[in-house]
Amino acid sequence: MAARVWTVQNQKGGTTKTTTATNIAACLATVHKKNVLLVDLDGTQGSATDWASARSDDAPPVPCVIMRENIKRDLPRISAGYDYVIIDGVPQISTLTSDTVKIADLVIIPVQPSQYDIWATRDMVQLVKDRQEVTDGLPRAALMVARAIRNTIIERTATEALHGYELPVLSAKTYQSVSYLNGIAEGRSVFDLPASDGARDDIEAVTLELLEMDK
Ligand SMILES: Nc1ncnc2c1ncn2[C@@H]1O[C@H](COP(=O)(O)OP(=O)(O)OP(=O)(O)O)[C@@H](O)[C@H]1O
Ligand SMILES: [Mg+2]
Incomplete structure (x- = not known):
């Protein structure tokens, strides 16, 4: 498959x-026992x-390959197995970015809960929506609140503002944490931390929501 x-x-x-990418990859490899390839x-x-x-x-190994171009052509071969x-x-919109959206099953858009970051995400959201319009709503996509500070007003207002983009917003978030x-x-993830660490729960919850969306 x-x-x-x-x-x-x-x-x-x-x-x-x-x-987010490295920790989700580690979650799939460690918790869900999947074979995972990271692409940089x-x-x-x-x-x-x-x-x-x-x-x-x-x-659990998570190998990584760098791809700079031709992702549409090369990814099927590289991802075999x-x-x-x-x-x-990458922090830019380019041919590589739009080609990646075209071949993805799921696009995760992390946004820090600050109005500047929310505004700056507009073009990324548009890129995804433009693609979804011509491909029957695919790829699926979700905004994710990242580095939130727990129980602050901005955590709530930023989440509400993100809903204005009319893309799903994950209910799981990541929080500001040294974890x-x-x-x-050492290439470690939050899954190398004690089981009581909250960041583990957050990444697990994010990953579960994504698995559910990708069914
Ligand atoms: N939940 C978190 N709590 C505290 N610090 C974090 C958290 N997530 C990321 N950081 C730190 O914030 C900085 C930016 O994170 P990261 O490099 O993952 O962002 P990025 O979007 O990949 O950046 P770039 O656009 O440069 O590729 C890094 O120093 C990272 O260690
Ligand atoms: Mg980066």
Whole structure:
């Protein structure tokens, strides 16, 4: 069976695309025991690539490849044998970005709960909607509130503002936490943290919602 392709995209920089992509990949590999391939579209920065190559042998492997062009042509061959391909996007809208949306089954758009970030996400949302219009609503897509600060008014108002884009907004969110920073140098994810760590629950909840959407 062909791999399911999920891509984490937002043309705004620093919206947690890489953190979200690596942790979702780790969740699918660790919790759901899937064969997962990471694809790094940001070969210049190479963050997902660095994370994957630093990953120690005792963790379920999540290999990563850099793709700069021809993703429509090459991904079917590269993804053979994998259950999931998680694509870490670039902070720009380009041919590579729109080609990736075309081949994806699911587009995840992380947005920090700040009005500037919400405004800056407009073009990404439009790109997805334009594609959905010509392909019967595919790929499925969801906005995800990222790095929220718990129990703040802005957490609520930003979530409401995101609904204005008329794309699904995941009910699971990620929160501001050092849990995402610890262990990056060793290619670790939140699933290497104690079971009591809230970031694990958040990524698991995000992943479950995405699995449900991708049925
Ligand atoms: N939930 C979180 N809590 C605290 N810090 C976070 C969280 N998620 C990500 N970060 C940090 O925020 C910064 C930006 O995250 P990340 O690199 O994942 O974003 P990005 O969208 O991939 O950026 P770029 O657009 O440059 O590719 C990084 O330093 C990362 O470690
Ligand atoms: Mg990145």
